[in-house]
Amino acid sequence: MSEQRSCVIIGIAGASASGKSLIAQTIYNELMAELDAAEIGVISEDCYYRDQGHLTMEERIKTNYDHPRALDHELLAEQLRALSRGEAVDIPQYSYVAHTRTSETIHFLPKKVIILEGILLLTDPLLRELMDASIFMDTPLDICLIRRLQRDVEERGRSMDSVLQQYRDTVRPMFLQFIEPSKQHADIIVPRGGRNRIATDMIKSRIRHLLLD
Numbered sequence: 513m514s515e516q517r518s519c520v521i522i523g524i525a526g527a528s529a530s531g532k533s534l535i536a537q538t539i540y541n542e543l544m545a546e547l548d549a550a551e552i553g554v555i556s557e558d559c560y561y562r563d564q565g566h567l568t569m570e571e572r573i574k575t576n577y578d579h580p581r582a583l584d585h586e587l588l589a590e591q592l593r594a595l596s597r598g599e600a601v602d603i604p605q606y607s608y609v610a611h612t613r614t615s616e617t618i619h620f621l622p623k624k625v626i627i628l629e630g631i632l633l634l635t636d637p638l639l640r641e642l643m644d645a646s647i648f649m650d651t652p653l654d655i656c657l658i659r660r661l662q663r664d665v666e667e668r669g670r671s672m673d674s675v676l677q678q679y680r681d682t683v684r685p686m687f688l689q690f691i692e693p694s695k696q697h698a699d700i701i702v703p704r705g706g707r708n709r710i711a712t713d714m715i716k717s718r719i720r721h722l723l724l725d
């Protein structure tokens with residue numbers, strides 16, 4: 513039997529650079545105008561990458577970050593359950609440059625609406641069980657690669673060669689093995705990425721509807 517929920521949890525999954533953060537941020541900004549700002553929040557699955565402080569940089573670079581075992585979904589599920597019970601949590605913070613958690617955490621207060629975004633969210637039955645609605649960003653992989661290349665070089669301290677090698681070795685194979693098949697669990701499949709206006713409006717309507725339940 514599922515626990516009683518005091519908040520609406522929306523899960524947004526899809527390939528890396530498919531537009532998950534963009535659509536999550538757009539929904540957040542637009543609903544914030546209707547709800548109290550303190551009543552809605554975004555949580556990124558990336559915060560739950562496992563700590564690798566005990567590994568050398570050489571070892572960290574070899575980690576497969578696109579395999580479900582790289583993420584602490586148990587902690588994410590535990591924190592979502594706590595938020596649903598009305599309890600605050602301390603969310604770990606992650607550095608893509610150091611490939612490990614930072615010493616900081618963010619104190620996150622309970623909200624009416626939580627938008628959760630991340631590549632592997634829909635692969636995990638524990639997390640799917642906690643979601644009130646699930647979305648899959650179905651952006652073509654070549655577009656995702658172009659956007660990831662640009663973003664990782666500009667924002668995540670990577671070289672073009674390292675992004676392409678990681679893409680060939682793990683990002684694309686893991687997408688095909690885990691992420692793409694998880695699309696079957698989505699309630700809504702969003703084509704064309706994070707600027708799909710009709711999809712964004714539909715998700716907002718669903719959230720409003722869930723809030724009235």
Ligand SMILES: Nc1ncnc2c1ncn2[C@@H]1O[C@H](COP(=O)(O)OP(=O)(O)O)[C@@H](O)[C@H]1O
Nearest residue numbers: 527528529530531532533534659663705706707
């Ligand atoms: N529809 C779009 N048009 C142009 N750029 C986009 C679009 N969607 C996302 N981007 C850009 O692509 C990059 C990856 O998008 P992001 O939302 O961070 O992806 P994800 O969270 O799925 O990894 C970002 O730099 C973002 O600004």
Ligand SMILES: Nc1ccn([C@@H]2O[C@H](COP(=O)(O)O)[C@@H](O)[C@H]2O)c(=O)n1
Nearest residue numbers: 527528529558561577578608611631683
């Ligand atoms: N140290 C790390 C941790 C993760 N990644 C990559 O991040 C991608 C997921 O984040 P998005 O914002 O792109 O959804 C995932 O594909 C990992 O490969 C990394 O490169 N280094």
